[in-house]
Amino acid sequence: MRVAMIGSGYVGLVSGACFADFGHEVVCVDVNAQRIADLKKGIIPIYEPGLDRLVADNVAANRLSFTTDLNEAVPTAEAVFIAVGTPERRGDGHADLRYVQEAAREIARAMAGYTVVVNKSTVPVGTGDMVEGIIREARPEAEFSVVSNPEFLREGAAIEDFKRPDRVVVGANDERAKQVMAELYRPLSLNAAPVLFTDRRTAELTKYAANAFLATKITFINEIADLCEEVGADVQLVARGIGMDKRIGPKFLNAGPGYGGSCFPKDTKALMRSAQDYGVAMRIVESVVAVNDARKTAMARKVVKACGGSVQGKTIAVLGLTFKPNTDDMRDSPAISIIGALQRAGARIRAFDPVGMEQAKKELTDVAYATDAYDCAHGADALVLITEWDAFRALDLARLKQRMAAPVVVDLRNVYRAEEMARHGFDYVRVGGRPHLASTGRSKPVG
Structure with missing residues (x-):
């Protein structure tokens, strides 16, 4: 399949290189001319183990290429991924969707024939509807579908996570889009990776819910650690004891200085703000954010x-x-x-x-x-x-x-x-x- 990846940062570059390694023909697009120039020279803008070799191998095989010109990549693509940044919006904790909106406008102008537009960026519930509205307004006659396909990549293990995932979540509201996405991820069938098809809004919420749950687990064991210090217990043994329970599991139970990174801090806050917009209280997540900051x-x-x-x-x-x-x-x-x-x-x-x-x-x-x-x-x-x-x-x-x-x-x-x-x-x-x-x-x- 022919794939266009809009955004060549962490998610876009890893996803694009992995799709190319599956045998698809991928063009990664970015407005950052220096980044694209570096990638063409084999210079990787982020540190991720194994990514440099993966990119080099697929460039050499003519399955992966880079450009600043979206019009070069989108018209021939069967699937166009939006993998741009959604940072925390200054002042209110909402996800900043400006880059997603701009990508949608540019895709609308460039696409030709039936196209599946895939939100790979981490976005609030309803963003797929917004993207669909932007494209429909710009191109009323266009044939397209908008899909949510959230990423679940751990930094430092992203290639393994992409190629051998716990699950792939695809939120599609029509059968034609589902078939395109099924074909795109068909190479994973050899690893028996489960692909969960849902509606679009459910997929969008699944990403936020997953990260909020993991952040909660980290924060819980950190508070237990504080109690251990006062009563003379050992949090590592406590964590092992509760982690042996299959309902709990051992992962994300290492006490430490709190979570950070590109996902948990902004995603927990964005989930809180989305819930507030719909009049729903997220008291557990609010406490997690406050405890982690402190x-x-x-x-x-x-x-x-x-x-x-x-x-x-x-x-x-x-x-x-x-x-x-x-x-x-x-x-x-x-x-x-x-x-x-x-x-x-x-x-x-x-x-x-x-x-x-x-x-x-x-x-x-x-x-x-x-x-x-x-x-x-x-x-x-x-x-x-x-x-x-x-x-x-x-x-x-x-x-x-x-x-x-x-x-x-x-x-x-x-x-x-x-x-x-x-x-x-x-x-x-x-x-x-x-x-x-x-x-x-x-x-x-x-x-």
């Missing part, structure tokens, strides 16, 4: 407490800046809030991230960037592990302690074991468990 600064207070109640004039080493491993995405990363709070408390920050430092420089000021974890720890009064990159999971603890001015580690991802840190002489603070003070050889008492 958690990030609470993690900074945990660092201050570990440093004896003050970080004024102290050097704090930060390992991990991106919101999760295997991405360079800094959007709503907990590191931004934590570092900001520590700086306001008078701390000097040294930081290291395996791939995210260039993006971090756009978000953070007055931060000294290191060349590796040990350089970061040099002369530090405390080390804070914020993002659990594999490179941080097996550090040479003896070398780390030798580099530091004071042996204090605040592990916000519970990567290390308290006993191991104690053997190396660290005061070790984790999430959802009692701190272990090497100087006394025991855990801090409850209360």
Whole structure:
């Protein structure tokens, strides 16, 4: 099939490359001329493991190409995907649909013959109706269908998620569009991937509901972690205990500094605003958003407490800046809030991230960037592990302690074991468990 992908950012580029790898003929379109020029040279604008090779292979096979000219891609396409950004609208939390609306107008002008227009962008309920109205107004005579096909890609594992998905959700209101989408995703049948066909509005809401539920699960275990610290329980064992229940499951039960990224923060807020527009209360989601926002600064207070109640004039080493491993995405990363709070408390920050430092420089000021974890720890009064990159999971603890001015580690991802840190002489603070003070050889008492 011939596919046009409008938007060559994270979702558009991954989706376009994967569709091309299925054997479809894909043209990725973007208004950013520099991005398209880079892609034509093989320069990938985002960090996603395996994406560079996937793009190169399909460009070489003449199945994937790039252009700034929408009119070059759309007229011959059987399916045209809208994969543009829908950031949080400034001031009110609604999804900003300007780019979706503009894409719909341009598609209307360019399409020829029956076309399935697919919303891949994360959008509120009713956006498909809006897109259909825009196209119908511009081209009353056109033959087309508008479909919702939300993405469920995890940054750092996006290619695997696309090719071996838990599910594919397709919201289509007519049989002809369903047949086109079934053919588009037919290569997944070899993996027995379930394709769920729904109406358009149900598909749109499914995306928001999924992300809100996962954000709720993360926030729930973070609050349980706070209780564990007070009563002397271990949140990791609690999480294992409840995760063994098949009704709950083990995923998204790792206590930490709160969720961030390109999806959960904006999607939970957009769901809240959509519900308010329809007069429906979303009290659980509202609480999740509020608790998560507060958690990030609470993690900074945990660092201050570990440093004896003050970080004024102290050097704090930060390992991990991106919101999760295997991405360079800094959007709503907990590191931004934590570092900001520590700086306001008078701390000097040294930081290291395996791939995210260039993006971090756009978000953070007055931060000294290191060349590796040990350089970061040099002369530090405390080390804070914020993002659990594999490179941080097996550090040479003896070398780390030798580099530091004071042996204090605040592990916000519970990567290390308290006993191991104690053997190396660290005061070790984790999430959802009692701190272990090497100087006394025991855990801090409850209360």
